[in-house]
Amino acid sequence: MGEINAAVTVKNLVKKYGDFQALKGIDFDVAKGEIFTFLGPNGAGKTTTVKILTGILKPTSGFAQILGLDAVKNIGEIKKEIGLVPDQPYVYPYLTAFEYMRIVGDIYGVPIEKQKLKIPELFEMFDLKDRSGEIVDSFSHGMKQKLVISSVLLHEPKIMFLDEPLVGLDPKSARLVKDLFKKLSENGVTIFMCTHVLEIAQKLASRICIVNEGKILALNSFDNLKKTVSEDADLEAVYLKLTENDGKERS
Ligand SMILES: Nc1ncnc2c1ncn2[C@@H]1O[C@H](COP(=O)(O)OP(=O)(O)OP(=O)(O)O)[C@@H](O)[C@H]1O
Ligand SMILES: [Mg+2]
Numbered sequence: 001m002g003e004i005n006a007a008v009t010v011k012n013l014v015k016k017y018g019d020f021q022a023l024k025g026i027d028f029d030v031a032k033g034e035i036f037t038f039l040g041p042n043g044a045g046k047t048t049t050v051k052i053l054t055g056i057l058k059p060t061s062g063f064a065q066i067l068g069l070d071a072v073k074n075i076g077e078i079k080k081e082i083g084l085v086p087d088q089p090y091v092y093p094y095l096t097a098f099e100y101m102r103i104v105g106d107i108y109g110v111p112i113e114k115q116k117l118k119i120p121e122l123f124e125m126f127d128l129k130d131r132s133g134e135i136v137d138s139f140s141h142g143m144k145q146k147l148v149i150s151s152v153l154l155h156e157p158k159i160m161f162l163d164e165p166l167v168g169l170d171p172k173s174a175r176l177v178k179d180l181f182k183k184l185s186e187n188g189v190t191i192f193m194c195t196h197v198l199e200i201a202q203k204l205a206s207r208i209c210i211v212n213e214g215k216i217l218a219l220n221s222f223d224n225l226k227k228t229v230s231e232d233a234d235l236e237a238v239y240l241k242l243t244e245n246d247g248k249e250r251s
Helices: 046-053 075-079 097-107 112-125 141-154 171-186 198-204 222-226 235-250
Strands: 006-017 020-031 035-039 061-066 082-085 159-163 190-194 207-212 215-220
Touching (some): 006 046, 006 190, 020 046, 020 215, 035 046, 035 198, 046 061, 046 159, 046 190, 082 141, 097 141, 171 190, 171 198, 198 235, 215 222, 215 235, 222 235
Parallel strands (some): 035 207, 082 159, 159 190
Antiparallel strands (some): 006 020, 207 215
16 A cells, blocks of 8 residues: 555535534545644534544545545544544543553553653643642643643554644643644644634644535635735634625525
């Protein structure tokens, strides 16, 4: 098999919840090592897309490939290569933070010696060191979020899917995560992120995909997107223009 350059390929992806069409046939590719950000109003279909790409939901029609593998048929194989930080940081409540990391490490087959090195490093980095022996149930939202991000970093996935990873993070942690994304992408890791934080998308993303009501409105680099508004436009201006015009065209 030749080298596959796409981390993610989506073709005519449709997702219905009952009669409601949450995704109306979307197409895009994400190259390896990209920081790809998914933006759009509440209910646009971002989380639905992430759930399909990570095997939580099955598409109604169309297809999605991850690293050249079919996201429905080969999901077992795919799961070993990807990491997910979901919109709600779910962690088994009655484990300590350290136990949680060990379990994730074992599930992904991270050698014990490596776990012993990396877990303290990650706790140090995310300011969780002093709390690592505590039951996760007692953690704040931001602490749980940092634990989930740490656990994904522990197993070094080829693609990281992050659904609003910065929600609840303090400014120092948010800075840390932003710097991490940059470093990971430089090392060839693909970052697929949904966010409402336009400043982050504008500064970090290699390409920005704007979705609304289950359809893609635009997909391009920030530099190319802003040309559709003006040379000195920021992403907010581009986003508002695109999403507002979309509503008008239909009515
Ligand atoms: N389990 C479900 N059953 C029925 N409808 C659903 C379900 N999950 C999502 N939807 C609907 O699908 C649409 C897309 O939802 P989704 O969660 O993908 O949006 P989103 O872009 O992630 O929004 P947000 O920015 O608020 O996180 C919404 O209209 C939502 O109500
Ligand atoms: Mg969502």
